[in-house]
Amino acid sequence: MRRPIVLLALGHACVDMYQGAVAALVPFLVAERHYSYAAVSGVVLAATLLSSVVQPLFGALTDRWAMPWLLPVSAFVGGAGVALAGVGDSYALTVVAVAVSGIGVAAYHPEAARVARAASTGSHTAMGWFSLGGNVGFATAPLLVAAVVATGGLGASPLLVVPAIAGAALCVAGIRATTRGNAAGKRQSGGIDDWRSFGRLSGAIVCRSIVFVGLSAFIALHAGGGAQGTTALFVLYLGGAVGTVAGGRLANRYGRVPVVRAAxxxxxxxxxxxxxxxxxxxxxxxxxxxxxxxVPFSLHITLGQDYLPRHVGTASGVTLGLTVSVGGAVAPLIGALADATSLRAALAPLVLVPAFGWLLLRPLREPAQPERFLSGAG
Structure with missing residues (x-):
């Protein structure tokens, strides 16, 4: 595996740790501040909604200009927001802090996906490793939050900024390594955009987002909280480490679209x-x-980029950002239903959501991979 992808993957891990950290804070907010299910759902919404809406805007900017400097800056901002979430007892301050973190995450992902795709030279496996970095960050977030907050309470949350500092440094190193290969600064505009297929793919990703955000927000409580809850959340995130790498390898053998449908x-x-x-x-x-x-996580990214070869940044912003907003918006509804009935009853409708996503994916065909990537695919 090429050194730039390794560095970018490690930086990705540090950034996505803060997406996972928000969900990991939920049980502590309930226990220490006595927030209701609906209230903690609002915190999750703040972390995802603004990030998801803003992310395509950053993607559109990266379609016009290379902005690799966004990676280290956004990595730090994403971590600083979560680090401030436990300071004080104000619900409003908590919501604002996680929203700032969400903006940092929004600024990071479109440009990071563009740089990583260029550094990977089109390899599905390499993009799988890049995505794996983010999934590992998600997976370790509950352990990091538990280690800090379980021992020092929510007031110790400023210590959570440490991975952000490391992530910013890794991003700088990754950009330098990629730039030396003359990949990060190239603007790509060849090919024909297939907006209809991209729309179907985006709808399916929305379905995936609803399920993932719903489980992320409530699986710890559904499993009983405490150590059992932390374990369940860790398994939810860690299983993604295997799934992401497997997705790239399976796509090499069977194609991206069939693998995504099966997932x-x-x-x-x-x-x-x-x-x-x-x-x-x-x-x-x-x-x-x-x-x-x-399994389909990194495949969503490359499929979106190949369906919109003239708007790679926009495709990255939508597949990584805007489609997540619906998942965040649904979380408060799940919380309100859980308050009115039970958590199990509130989670039950999630069974139908991936079925609708599967139906959206049925007509899709494998897009042509841009010529600049064909030599590196594998």
Missing amino acids: YALTILAVAGVVLTSGPALLAFVALASAGLY
Whole structure:
């Protein structure tokens, strides 16, 4: 694996740790501040909605200009917001802090996806490793938050800024390594945009987002909270590490679209198991759901970029950002339904969501990969 991809993947891990950290803070906000399900859903919404809406705007900017400097700056901002989330007792301050973190994440992903795709020279496996970095960050977030907040309380949250500093440094190193290969600064505009296929793909990613955000926000509480809850959240994120790498390798053999369709089908059965079981069986189904949700993760990015070869930044911003906003918006509805009924009943509708995503994916065909990537695909 090329050194630029390794550095970019490590930086990606540090950034996405803060996306996972918001969900990991939920049980502590409930325990220490006595927030309701609806209130903590609002915190999750603040972390995702603004980020998701703003992200395509950053993507459009990167379609016009190379802005690799955004990577280290946004990595630090994303971490600083989460680090401030536990300071004081103000709900408004908490919401603002995670929203600032979301803006940092929004600024990072479109440009990072563009730089990583260029550095990978079109390899699905290399992009899988880049995406794996983000998934590892998600997976380690509950452990980091538990280590800091469980021992020092929410007031110790400023210590959570440390990975952001490391992430900014890794981004700088990754950009320099990629620039030396003359990949980061090239603007790409060849090919014909297929907006209809991109729209179907985006709709399917919305379905994936609803399931993922819903499980991320509530799986720890559904599993019983405490150590069991932290374990369930860790499994949800860690299973993605395997799924992302497997997705790239499976795509090399079977093609991206068939692999993505199969992953959505697996997710239907896995989410049903999560809702209906408990104990060790619950963890097993959480792992399957994680695989189903993460196998298509890096494939979504490259498919979107290849459906819109003239607007790679926009495609990256939408597939990584805007489509996530619906998942964040649905989280408060799940929380309100859980307050009115039960958490299990509130999670039950999530079983149907990946089925709709699968239907959207059925007509899709494999897009032509840009010529500049064909020599590096694999």
